[in-house]
Amino acid sequence: MSKYKISVILPVYNVDKYMEKSIESLINQTIGFENLQVILVDDNSTDQSAEIIKRYEQKYENVLGIYLTVNSHAAGRPRNEGLNIASGEYVMFLDPDDMYESDACEILYNEMNEENYDCVAGYYREIDEDENVVNENAYAAMEVSEGGYSLESDLEDVLKFRSGFWAKIYKRDLIEKLKLRFPENVPGQDLVFFIKYLLNCKNLKYVEKPIVDYRVRDKKNKSISFSYNEWFFLGICQSYKMCLDTFKEKNVADKFAILFKGALDFYVRSMIDSDLKKEAIAGILSEWQWAYEYENSHEQTEKDFWYTPVSNLLLNKEYDKAADVICQMRKLRNWNNELKEAVEWHKNNSESLQKQTDELQKQIDELKNWVVQVEDARDYYKIQMENISGILKYEFIKKLVLFYCLCKEWY
Numbered sequence: 001m002s003k004y005k006i007s008v009i010l011p012v013y014n015v016d017k018y019m020e021k022s023i024e025s026l027i028n029q030t031i032g033f034e035n036l037q038v039i040l041v042d043d044n045s046t047d048q049s050a051e052i053i054k055r056y057e058q059k060y061e062n063v064l065g066i067y068l069t070v071n072s073h074a075a076g077r078p079r080n081e082g083l084n085i086a087s088g089e090y091v092m093f094l095d096p097d098d099m100y101e102s103d104a105c106e107i108l109y110n111e112m113n114e115e116n117y118d119c120v121a122g123y124y125r126e127i128d129e130d131e132n133v134v135n136e137n138a139y140a141a142m143e144v145s146e147g148g149y150s151l152e153s154d155l156e157d158v159l160k161f162r163s164g165f166w167a168k169i170y171k172r173d174l175i176e177k178l179k180l181r182f183p184e185n186v187p188g189q190d191l192v193f194f195i196k197y198l199l200n201c202k203n204l205k206y207v208e209k210p211i212v213d214y215r216v217r218d219k220k221n222k223s224i225s226f227s228y229n230e231w232f233f234l235g236i237c238q239s240y241k242m243c244l245d246t247f248k249e250k251n252v253a254d255k256f257a258i259l260f261k262g263a264l265d266f267y268v269r270s271m272i273d274s275d276l277k278k279e280a281i282a283g284i285l286s287e288w289q290w291a292y293e294y295e296n297s298h299e300q301t302e303k304d305f306w307y308t309p310v311s312n313l314l315l316n317k318e319y320d321k322a323a324d325v326i327c328q329m330r331k332l333r334n335w336n337n338e339l340k341e342a343v344e345w346h347k348n349n350s351e352s353l354q355k356q357t358d359e360l361q362k363q364i365d366e367l368k369n370w371v372v373q374v375e376d377a378r379d380y381y382k383i384q385m386e387n388i389s390g391i392l393k394y395e396f397i398k399k400l401v402l403f404y405c406l407c408k409e410w411y
Helices: 019-027 049-059 076-085 104-115 155-162 172-177 189-198 230-249 253-260 263-273 278-287 289-297 308-315 319-328 330-410
Strands: 006-012 036-042 063-067 090-093 119-127 133-135 147-150 168-171 203-215
Touching: 006 019, 006 049, 006 076, 006 104, 019 036, 019 049, 036 049, 036 076, 049 063, 063 076, 076 189, 090 104, 090 172, 104 119, 104 168, 104 203, 155 189, 155 203, 155 253, 168 172, 189 230, 230 253, 230 263, 230 278, 230 289, 253 289, 263 289, 263 319, 263 330, 278 319, 289 308, 308 319, 319 330
Parallel strands: 006 036, 006 090, 036 063, 119 203
Antiparallel strands: 090 168, 119 133, 119 168, 147 203
């Protein structure tokens, strides 16, 4: 019997600004912090992240720190180091710039125990830098229903839960039975892990409750072209290929199309948005050949506007021509992005602009009213002055006549 109900593994790299809130969200879990084994793996951070880990490690016996001496470039190796020492009945994963809801662990743990599911998923919220919720339920658009799913009969529905890797709970004994670990030094390693785990499950349950507050940060920043380098594109290609191999092993290769839908559209757009030279893009495109062939054989005919001009070139292995087209589309893509941002800005600020317009109109109306009052006052003053002038004139004439009469009597 394990001492801990759940081992929670956090890969840490240069997140000293956020990680204390992340750890505190674990300390405040309703399941009881003593029931959690917290494993913090520092990937050779250059900020104060390692010092923060040491402080918590000294304070709590259930907090373990691992300190890598060489940066591994991705979360795969840190998560593997955590799995190597995890001893909880179940395993969860959390990024150290995100936070669990206070009852996250208790909800997922209870659901796993009640009907012996292999995996239980909740949904995640998206929050901004100021921790304002910008998307309440990231699964809402997929229209998924709460309840249990069989992998044998509901695989298409289950694949909808592929995102939100850290909003789930996993069986540690199944992970060890499968000898399952994360691919190292590649992006997208959490997707590979989840697909390998999922396709070896019997069932999964979805509970429509928030589990994680996912901090968007730069993860969705359209301007981060520096992250679109050769390592990224070649690594993500490798990760998807590993997923396809797993689908083939389980004799469900046709279902990979559900997972892969829209991927080529996205990564071609990302190459357009990158700073990569034509020669580098051509080399990357050649590594994705398996993907063009898979897409063509599974008749995924719906293509993105940006992918369509190069799709036939890629299928025919004309990588240099395709790379040249991608580079030529950058000006159009930049103009398109600027236009979309302008529309989005107007959409987000229209209410504020309307308020400003209404306030300005109010001030104009007040100014007009003031002008009318000034004009009325001026007219009133003019009339009064005319009346006063008439009175004074009458009084003057009256006094002049009286003076004349008096003078006449004297003489």
